[in-house]
Amino acid sequence: MKGNEVIAEAAIRCGCDGYFGYPITPQSEIMETLMAREPWKETGMVVLQAESEIAAINMVYGAAACGKKAMTSSSSPGLSLKQEGLTYLAGAELPCLVVDVARGGPGLGTIQPAQSDYFQATRGGGHGDYHLLVLAPASVQEMNDFVALGFELAFKYRNPVMILADGVIGQMMEKVRLDDRVPRWSDEDIERISGEWALTGKKNERARHVVTSLELDSYKQEEFNHKLQAKYRRMETEDVRHEELSCDDADYIFVAYGSSARVCQKSVQLCREQGIKAGLFRPITLYPYPRLPLQALARRVKGFLAVEMSAGQMVDDVRLAVNATAPVEHFGRYGGVIPTPDEIVEALKKQIIKA
Amino acid sequence: MSVELKEIIKEENIVYRKTPALTGNVMHYCPGCSHGVVHKLIAEVVEEMGVRDKTIGVSPVGCSVLAYNYIDIDWTEAAHGRAPAVATGISRLHPGKFVFTYQGDGDLASIGTAEVMHACNRGENIVIIFVNNAIYGMTGGQMAPTTLVGQVTSTTPRGRDVKLNGFPMKITELLARLDGTGFVTRQAVHTPPAIRKAKNAIRKAFENTKKDKGTSFIEIVGTCSSGWKMTPVEANRWMVEKMFPEYPLGDIKDI
Amino acid sequence: MTEEIIIAGFGGQGVLSMGKILAYSGIMQDQEVAWMPSYGPEMRGGTANVTVILSDARISSPVLTRYDTAIILNQQSMDKFENAVKPGGMLLYDPNGITRPPARDDIAIYKIEATRLAAEAGNPKSFNMIVLGAFLKVKPIVILDNVEKGLAKSLPARHHHLIPVNIEAIQSGMNHVEKS
Numbered sequence: 153m154k155g156n157e158v159i160a161e162a163a164i165r166c167g168c169d170g171y172f173g174y175p176i177t178p179q180s181e182i183m184e185t186l187m188a189r190e191p192w193k194e195t196g197m198v199v200l201q202a203e204s205e206i207a208a209i210n211m212v213y214g215a216a217a218c219g220k221k222a223m224t225s226s227s228s229p230g231l232s233l234k235q236e237g238l239t240y241l242a243g244a245e246l247p248c249l250v251v252d253v254a255r256g257g258p259g260l261g262t263i264q265p266a267q268s269d270y271f272q273a274t275r276g277g278g279h280g281d282y283h284l285l286v287l288a289p290a291s292v293q294e295m296n297d298f299v300a301l302g303f304e305l306a307f308k309y310r311n312p313v314m315i316l317a318d319g320v321i322g323q324m325m326e327k328v329r330l331d332d333r334v335p336r337w338s339d340e341d342i343e344r345i346s347g348e349w350a351l352t353g354k355k356n357e358r359a360r361h362v363v364t365s366l367e368l369d370s371y372k373q374e375e376f377n378h379k380l381q382a383k384y385r386r387m388e389t390e391d392v393r394h395e396e397l398s399c400d401d402a403d404y405i406f407v408a409y410g411s412s413a414r415v416c417q418k419s420v421q422l423c424r425e426q427g428i429k430a431g432l433f434r435p436i437t438l439y440p441y442p443r444l445p446l447q448a449l450a451r452r453v454k455g456f457l458a459v460e461m462s463a464g465q466m467v468d469d470v471r472l473a474v475n476a477t478a479p480v481e482h483f484g485r486y487g488g489v490i491p492t493p494d495e496i497v498e499a500l501k502k503q504i505i506k507a
Numbered sequence: 508m509s510v511e512l513k514e515i516i517k518e519e520n521i522v523y524r525k526t527p528a529l530t531g532n533v534m535h536y537c538p539g540c541s542h543g544v545v546h547k548l549i550a551e552v553v554e555e556m557g558v559r560d561k562t563i564g565v566s567p568v569g570c571s572v573l574a575y576n577y578i579d580i581d582w583t584e585a586a587h588g589r590a591p592a593v594a595t596g597i598s599r600l601h602p603g604k605f606v607f608t609y610q611g612d613g614d615l616a617s618i619g620t621a622e623v624m625h626a627c628n629r630g631e632n633i634v635i636i637f638v639n640n641a642i643y644g645m646t647g648g649q650m651a652p653t654t655l656v657g658q659v660t661s662t663t664p665r666g667r668d669v670k671l672n673g674f675p676m677k678i679t680e681l682l683a684r685l686d687g688t689g690f691v692t693r694q695a696v697h698t699p700p701a702i703r704k705a706k707n708a709i710r711k712a713f714e715n716t717k718k719d720k721g722t723s724f725i726e727i728v729g730t731c732s733s734g735w736k737m738t739p740v741e742a743n744r745w746m747v748e749k750m751f752p753e754y755p756l757g758d759i760k761d762i
Numbered sequence: 763m764t765e766e767i768i769i770a771g772f773g774g775q776g777v778l779s780m781g782k783i784l785a786y787s788g789i790m791q792d793q794e795v796a797w798m799p800s801y802g803p804e805m806r807g808g809t810a811n812v813t814v815i816l817s818d819a820r821i822s823s824p825v826l827t828r829y830d831t832a833i834i835l836n837q838q839s840m841d842k843f844e845n846a847v848k849p850g851g852m853l854l855y856d857p858n859g860i861t862r863p864p865a866r867d868d869i870a871i872y873k874i875e876a877t878r879l880a881a882e883a884g885n886p887k888s889f890n891m892i893v894l895g896a897f898l899k900v901k902p903i904v905i906l907d908n909v910e911k912g913l914a915k916s917l918p919a920r921h922h923h924l925i926p927v928n929i930e931a932i933q934s935g936m937n938h939v940e941k942s
Contacts, residue, residue: 170600198599202592203625210589210622214565214596217583222596240586324824325782325797327789351581351597353560353604360530362575364566364584417822492827 155295155322158330159225159251159315160185162299163197167336168249169220170198172211174230177263178319179253182225195336205230209237209250216246217363219342219350221303225251227319228269229260231277238312239278242380243365245349247306249299250284251315253322256461256488264488265319267410270465273316274439281377283384284314285391286438288409292326294436300331305391307345309383316438318461320411320490387440394442395434396449398424402431404504405449406496407470408459409435416459418493423500430500438466443473450477455504458482459496461489479504528554530579539739541729542571544696545638548706549607550578552713562605563597565590567619569611570644588619591626594633605716607634613643616652616678623682630687630721634712637679637724640731641750648734652676655753660734675753679726683760689721691760695728695751697743708758720762728754763818765903766826768843770811771835776890779916780833781812783894787904787912788816798824809838816903833897837861854897854939863942872900873942879934888931895935906932 153161160182163171173183183201191197198215202208208224215222226234231252241248252273256266276282285305287298295317302313342350354360367373398420399405406416413434423430433449433456435442450456455478458467467482474480483499485491528550536542553562559580566574568587575582585593590608598606615623615637623635642660643649649662653675657666667675683691690712694705705727712723728750730742737745767784771777778799788795796815813829815821832843834855840862847853849868857863858877874896880889898904904912909932913925 170596172596200595200599202595203621206589207592207595207622207625210586210592211596211599213585213589214583214593214598215600216596217593218563218597218600220600222600236586237589244583320798320824323799325785325795326821326824327795351563351583351601353563354579354581355560360575360579361581362584363582364575366572366584411825414821415823415825418826419823421822490825492825493823494827 153292153328154181154325155289155292155317156181156253157185158292158295158328159299160189161330162296163223164189164191164195165331165333166300166303167195167221167334168197168223168299168303169336170200170211170215170222172200172202172208172215172222172224174202174205174208174226176205176227176230178255178265178322179225179227179251181322182251197336205233206237209234209241212248212250213237213241213244213246216241216248217244217351219346219352221249221337223249223251225253227253227255228257228266231269231272235272235278238284239276239280239282240365241312242276242282242284243280244363245310246312246363247303247310248312249302249306249315250312251317254316254318256486262488263319265411265490266461266486266488267318267412268462268465268486269316270438270460270462273314274441274469282380283439284312285309285387285440286314286316287393288316288436288438289321290410290413290434292321292324292328295321296328296330300334309387311383316410318411320414384440391437392440392442392444393436394445395436396445397432397434399431399433399449401429403429403454404500405431405433405453405456406459406500407433407435407446407456407466409438409466412459412461412491415491415493416496419496419500422493422497426497428500428505435466441469441473443469446470446473447475447477450474453478455479455481457496457500457504459491459499460484461491462486526551526554528559528579530577532576534577535573536570537733539730539732539742540570541638541640541696541727542574544702545636545705545727545729546574546577548696548702548709549609549636552706552710553578553580553605556710556713558605558713561603562607563601565594565597565606565608567608567610567614568645569614571609571611571638572645574609588614588617589622590614590619591622591631591633591635595626595629595631598631598633602632605634605713606632607636609636610638611644612637612639612641612651612653616676620678623678624685627682627722627724628685628687630689632716632719632721634709634716634723635725636709637726638729639726639754640729640734641675642731642734644731644734648731652678653754655749677754679724679754680759682724687721688724688760689762690715690723690758692724692758693726693728693754693756695746695756697730697746701756726754728756763816763903764821765816765831765901766829767814767831767833768811768826768829768846769814769833769835770809770839770843773810775810775835776887777810777835778812780890780894781814782916783909783912784814784816784904785912786915787909790908790911790915791904793818794821796821796824809836811839831897831901833893835893840864852900854893854900856893870900871942872896872939874935874939876935879938880931883931883934885927885931888927891928891931892935892938895932896939897935898932899936899939
């Protein structure tokens with residue numbers, strides 16, 4: 153199955169309650185697959201084509217406010233439009249899942265794959281001090297796995313979770329093991345999981361629930377921000393994920409996520425064939441960033457090459473983690489161009505090994 | 508002979524009682540503002556229909572952003588203009604609930620035009636309460652899409668000029684043209700008879716939700732004495748003289 | 763075993779579906795597979811290409827610059843991919859519409875007259891299966907049984923009656939491929 157189709161299938165299987173979207177290449181297959189599958193007949197899941205990305209993310213906001221598992225998907229220009237909704241979701245502490253199958257920019261850009269939404273994804277993206285928890289799949293299998301995981305983390309933290317993929321992962325087909333079907337949450341489940349805040353209709357025995365991000369008292373707003381920050385610190389200790397490939401004996405480390413990591417896997421092979429001891433460090437969560445394990449590697453390797461389909465965004469996080477303990481360089485292709493395994497090897501030789 | 512207050516407040520003397528669906532919070536609205544009356548009418552309808560536990564409100568950005576402090580039901584607050592989309596998400600996943608949005612003219616007829624058009628066009632089973640006072644109240648009296656030609660606001664200091672700003676937007680008439688709306692009406696709350704009519708309209712809209720009769724849309728032409736820089740009495744008079752000819756009261760669509 | 767293949771031609775020649783059938787066939791014999799198409803406006807009438815990788819191990823990059831096999835179905839693709847075949851690799855092409863045949867001497871070059879054979883069989887749509895047959899004759903990386911299963915998996919049920927015709931076309935391709 154294609155990565156995009158797998159997202160749709162995984163959503164149905166994990167008991168998602170509602171998908172709201174707006175077509176944009178290269179991710180339209182997600183809504184197309186859902187519409188073809190008619191999950192409302194099978195699980196009761198709602199699938200609705202909204203009039204805009206703005207409306208779609210706000211429909212997610214409404215559904216999420218009810219304690220439901222709601223999601224949307226889009227690609228880069230559409231994500232720009234969703235930023236308003238995302239900061240409101242974060243500010244109202246609502247769980248939801250957002251998929252960005254990124255393409256090249258800026259502006260209308262290109263429909264070809266890119267990773268230039270990294271800052272937008274990991275720094276919050278909209279106004280205010282907030283973060284999304286960001287998962288970066290590097291295979292079609294992870295497109296499946298991160299849907300259920302994404303919802304789990306979203307509800308664990310009451311925070312929006314983003315799956316940051318790109319056109320390669322979205323359009324690629326690979327073998328995939330789908331999850332077993334999980335029923336949608338019942339009203340009792342929602343009461344148990346989110347009964348303290350979800351909009352379920354005010355019963356006599358409880359106070360009314362108000363889902364809002366508004367607090368006019370600055371001191372209370374600051375206090376609320378402290379609470380958000382504490383939540384992000386907790387993410388940093390409990391839910392950082394990464395993968396290391398051939399790093400044990402490596403002199404040089406490629407740092408790459410998503411499809412760039414797949415290309416770098418090949419570069420590691422090519423390096424090893426040429427007698428260069430290279431390894432791959434793949435962040436799986438982009439926020440929180442796996443800073444500590446990278447720091448640990450920095451003490452014993454000769455250099456890092458951050459490889460991204462962008463002009464240099466994730467490399468900032470690599471530099472922050474490495475903190476000048478070892479050389480860090482960046483190699484990027486962008487605007488929809490995918491780096492090749494060979495040019496990455498050449499970049500390593502030129503920028504790190506010779507230097 | 509002096510009468511103690513507590514001697515007057517007795518069950519047998521009570522002719523009016525605050526509906527329990529209103530919280531006891533003191534409203535932040537200016538004297539003469541229409542919002543308080545509209546809030547009360549919604550609370551009464553919800554209480555009388557016995558659907559408080561099934562009603563979910565969506566408040567806007569604007570003066571009524573804090574509506575959730577006054578009506579004792581579950582609420583969410585939406586981003587500016589997005590309430591109809593938020594209500595869509597709630598209503599689609601809570602088919603049995605009474606979902607309504609409460610929006611002002613800037614929120615609904617300016618920044619949220621797309622959301623309200625499409626929610627109405629899909630015939631979302633929701634109630635939309637639209638309070639039109641021809642001005643942005645919360646941000647300090649700027650021009651709204653419904654501001655009258657020649658009306659002075661802080662961003663039209665020489666009066667609204669159609670060459671520069673276009674015409675007052677009659678969004679209610681526009682929405683009535685969409686096949687998704689079932690009940691579209693324009694009301695006011697400046698006199699007791701008008702208030703009774705407005706309440707009936709709100710009641711009918713909530714009943715329509717039960718019957719799944721498409722989107723119900725109620726415009727309330729209201730006053731903003733602060734923004735208009737008038738006394739409440741002057742504001743009511745100005746509304747009758749200037750607003751009603753442009754925004755005539757009555758049902759526009761009822762299927 | 764890892765086989766990295768590029769299939770390139772015009773949109774409408776069945777390039778993507780040929781790749782898909784090959785990928786599904788690989789799954790049927792328990793291999794790791796990746797299928798990575800070019801996508802976007804170029805899908806509609808312009809050039810189309812797809813990378814297919816079959817492997818016994820975890821697959822690294824789905825985006826490659828050098829291939830074990832290039833299956834080339836128009837001149838633009840020949841210009842683009844002839845030099846992308848690894849030394850010792852294989853290039854398979856349909857000479858129909860090719861004005862500059864491949865010239866490399868460090869790779870094995872095969873020809874299949876798939877356009878002509880498909881037209882003669884009165885079934886132009888079988889073109890891509892003839893090409894697939896030619897490839898599988900030279901590199902039998904998946905067995906015919908599994909191709910049949912792969913076809914069943916990648917075709918919607920309403921097209922399953924076409925499987926025998928497709929198998930016939932694959933066999934025709936196997937019989938007619940020639941080394942050049």
